Amino acid sequence: MSKCHVTATINGDEVEYLCEPEETLLDVLRDQLFLTGSKEGCGSGDCGACSVMLDGRLVCACLVLGAEAQGRKVETIEGMAHGETLHPLQEKFLEHAALQCGVCTPGVLVAAKALLDRNPDPTETEVRYWLAGNLCRCTGYDKIIRAVMDTAAEMRGN
Amino acid sequence: MRYEAPQTLEAAVGLLAEAGDNGRVLAGGTDLLVQLRAETIEPEIVVDVKRITELRTVSPEDGGFRIGAAVTGAELGEHDGLRAAWPGVVEAAELIGSTQIQGRASLGGNLCNASPAADTVPALIAADAVASIIGPNGRRDLAVADVVSGPGQTALARGELVASIRLPSQSARSADAYLRFIPRTEMDIAVVGAGVNLTLDGDGRCTAARVALGAVAERALLVPAAGDAIVGSTLDEAALSQLAEAASAACRPIDDKRGTKIYRTKVAGVLARRAAEIAQTRAGERA
Ligand SMILES: Cc1cc2nc3c(=O)[nH]c(=O)nc-3n(C[C@H](O)[C@H](O)[C@H](O)COP(=O)(O)OP(=O)(O)OC[C@H]3O[C@@H](n4cnc5c(N)ncnc54)[C@H](O)[C@@H]3O)c2cc1C
Ligand code: FES
Ligand code: FES
Numbered sequence: 001m002s003k004c005h006v007t008a009t010i011n012g013d014e015v016e017y018l019c020e021p022e023e024t025l026l027d028v029l030r031d032q033l034f035l036t037g038s039k040e041g042c043g044s045g046d047c048g049a050c051s052v053m054l055d056g057r058l059v060c061a062c063l064v065l066g067a068e069a070q071g072r073k074v075e076t077i078e079g080m081a082h083g084e085t086l087h088p089l090q091e092k093f094l095e096h097a098a099l100q101c102g103v104c105t106p107g108v109l110v111a112a113k114a115l116l117d118r119n120p121d122p123t124e125t126e127v128r129y130w131l132a133g134n135l136c137r138c139t140g141y142d143k144i145i146r147a148v149m150d151t152a153a154e155m156r157g158n
Numbered sequence: 159m160r161y162e163a164p165q166t167l168e169a170a171v172g173l174l175a176e177a178g179d180n181g182r183v184l185a186g187g188t189d190l191l192v193q194l195r196a197e198t199i200e201p202e203i204v205v206d207v208k209r210i211t212e213l214r215t216v217s218p219e220d221g222g223f224r225i226g227a228a229v230t231g232a233e234l235g236e237h238d239g240l241r242a243a244w245p246g247v248v249e250a251a252e253l254i255g256s257t258q259i260q261g262r263a264s265l266g267g268n269l270c271n272a273s274p275a276a277d278t279v280p281a282l283i284a285a286d287a288v289a290s291i292i293g294p295n296g297r298r299d300l301a302v303a304d305v306v307s308g309p310g311q312t313a314l315a316r317g318e319l320v321a322s323i324r325l326p327s328q329s330a331r332s333a334d335a336y337l338r339f340i341p342r343t344e345m346d347i348a349v350v351g352a353g354v355n356l357t358l359d360g361d362g363r364c365t366a367a368r369v370a371l372g373a374v375a376e377r378a379l380l381v382p383a384a385g386d387a388i389v390g391s392t393l394d395e396a397a398l399s400q401l402a403e404a405a406s407a408a409c410r411p412i413d414d415k416r417g418t419k420i421y422r423t424k425v426a427g428v429l430a431r432r433a434a435e436i437a438q439t440r441a442g443e444r445a
Contacts, residue, residue, distance in 0.1 A: 004161055021161035021204065022194060044192050046345070048258055057232060057261035063191045064262075065184070067161040068206060111257065132344035133256020 004067040010035070011079030019066035026050045028066035029076060037077035037106045041135065048134035051107035052076045058114040060133075077106035080113065089113055089151045098147035100138035108134045112148045120156055124149060163206040167213075167292055167321060170205050175294045175317030177203045183319050185213075185228040186262030188255065189271040205319075212321050213266070216240060221327025224290075227266025227320040235260070244325055245440060246334030246353055246433075250281035253338060256345055266320045272306045275348040275373040279306065281336040283370035283380050284353035287325050293318030303370075306377040332357040333440030335433045338372070339425050341416065348373040349417040352405070352429040354437045356388070362442060364388045369401065369434070374409040374426050381408040384430055393438050401434055402427030 003018040010033065019028050026043075029035040029052070041047035043062045050061040053075035061076075080087045089109050092098070099105045108131065115122060115130045122130070127148050128141075136144060164170045174181045180202035184190055193199045207213045213228040216237050223240055231251040234240060241248045254263045254277055268278045269289065282302040289300050294317045302323065307313050314320070334355035340346035351372030357365045369384035383404035391397035406427035411419050 002160075021159045024191070043195060045188055045255065045259055048256065051258055054261070057230070058258050059261045060258045063187050063259075065161060065187065065191070065204075065206075068163070068184075068187075068208075070163070114257075129344065130257050133258045 004070075006067060006070045008069040008071065009073045011075055017066070021065070021067055023066045024062050025052070025054075025064040025066050025069055025074070026061035028069075029061060029074075035076050035078050039103050039106060041103065041107075046133075046135070047104070047107075048111060048131075049104055049107040051110045051134065053110065053114060058111055075110070077110055080109060087113065088155055089116070089148070092147040092151040092154070093144075096143050096147040096150065098139060098143040104134060104136040104138075108136065108144055112144075112151075115148070116152055116155065120152060122149075122152060159201060160203040161206065162203060163209050165209050167210055170207055170210060170319060171292055171294060171317055173203060173205050174319060177201075177205075178316055181205060181317075183207055183266075183270070185264040185267040186230060186259075187267075188259050188263045189267055189273075207266075207319065219324065222325045225265060225323045225325065227269075227289075227322055228264045231255075231260040231263045232257075234265075240325075243328055244285060244334060246336040246355065246437065247278065247281045247285055247287075247325065250278045250336035250338075250351070250353065253277045253336075265323050269302065269305055269323075270312055270314065270320060272308070272310050272312050272377070273347075274309055274375065274377055275351065276378065277336070277338055277348060277351055277372065279378040280351045280353035280370040280372040281334065282323065282325075282353075283378055284336075284355040284368045285325055285334055286355070286368060287323050289320045290322045290324060291318050292321045297321075299324075303378075303380050308376045329357050331359070331441045331444055332366075333437050333444060335436035335440065337429050337433045337436070339429055347416065350374055350422055350425045350429050351378075352426065352433045354430065354433040356385075356434065356437045356441060358438065358441045362392050364391055364393060364397075364438075367434070369405060369430050371405060371408065371426050371430065374411040374422050376410075379408055381405055381430075384408065388434060393434060398431050398434065402431040405430035 039049035041049035182201040213226040338348040338351040356367040367385035387400035409423040411422040
């Protein structure tokens with residue numbers, strides 16, 4: 001079967017790749033582009049470990065075909081820090097020890113950033129609902145929620 | 159497998175018609191990709207319809223709305239006009255999955271996947287929504303209530319797809335509501351879903367009502383007897399318990415890990431009643 005030739009903007013850079021029609025965006029990111037920050041937890045949309053931004057929307061990369069990204073903008077965890085400077089969310093996750101094994105962390109960070117970009121002052125309930133599609137088997141969520149709330153407060157300047 | 163992303167409806171219909179039983183529409187992929195991966199389906203061609211303008215647009219029409227079949231739940235939630243006119247349909251769409259799933263899941267996909275527990279289908283049936291279907295023989299309208307014929311089965315013919323879904327204009331004191339029951343607060347499939355759309359007169363008396371239930375039969379059901387139970391009333395206790403009874407009586411559910419038949423039947427009545435009360439409050443606020 002013929003492969004799909006795709007040109008997409010990934011973390012600000014124009015990227016070209018060839019993929020099988022049934023290959024997911026997650027597989028393309030990880031196996032072809034070696035952007036292995038996005039994780040595969042379930043492959044069925046349930047865990048959120050593969051969360052990326054597609055044209056400004058939070059999605060599960062395991063439920064997007066690689067071919068669908070033609071002409072679109074994709075943002076992954078690899079684009080979150082600026083060089084050596086971590087995003088405030090990344091700093092706060094370290095400070096609050098909001099991760100243990102770290103498998104959920106890239107997805108949680110991408111999802112949390114999507115929330116704070118549109119709502120700089122979320123309530124705890126809003127944070128919990130927004131992140132309901134990001135499963136974590138380690139932390140019990142509390143530290144994650146605190147880290148997000150604390151980042152939001154800091155970014156608002158108080 | 160082949161992947162195509164045509165820009166026009168005509169091209170999409172052509173590709174699907176050519177593929178016969180081996181073609182699949184791809185909207186948000188939140189059902190389709192799961193099925194592809196599980197190999198429960200093995201299409202030869204997947205036709206991504208998200209580059210077709212009509213499928214991605216919400217527009218006002220004759221006092222109501224035409225919603226592109228591939229518009230996402232997140233986009234519906236951000237549409238203030240739609241949210242104000244059809245809060246029940248929008249709340250049903252927003253119940254689908256997580257934030258990530260919301261970024262992709264569509265009404266067309268929710269409908270055509272034909273799960274008996276699909277959340278938006280009872281809300282759309284209560285709203286008397288009509289699907290605009292296009293295929294090799296042109297366009298036709300079909301009430302959403304008649305699109306699904308059984309689990310995983312639709313009334314779409316070969317080569318047909320749902321282009322858009324039309325919500326009618328609402329009379330002044332009308333409103334809808336959707337409630338579902340799940341054992342957790344997020345990320346689960348309906349044990350029961352109930353959609354109600356009703357109209358009140360100046361004295362708060364109900365002049366029309368449509369009640370639809372999900373997850374209690376092989377497909378979502380319109381329950382005319384439940385609507386009739388409150389027409390002519392002010393939704394007093396007697397009318398509401400009749401509505402609940404009629405809703406329960408219409409159920410023919412299955413037992414599964416989420417709920418037993420007896421439980422689903424009981425909950426359907428309770429939920430339909432509560433949805434009617436929410437719709438009543440909303441309609442009352444719209445003088
Ligand atoms: C984690 C998770 C949670 C979920 N939670 C819920 C939930 O709470 N409630 C709920 O109801 N559902 C839920 N779902 C199921 C799914 O998200 C919804 O059914 C969604 O609305 C499907 O829309 P889609 O655009 O992704 O459809 P797709 O996956 O693209 O398509 C679904 C099916 O419909 C067909 N199709 C799609 N569009 C058209 C069209 N325009 N014309 C003809 N055929 C078409 C496709 O060929 C396919 O067979 C969940 C799924 C996941 C993965
Ligand atoms: S890997 Fe995509 S949601 Fe779990
Ligand atoms: S830190 Fe291990 S899954 Fe979240």
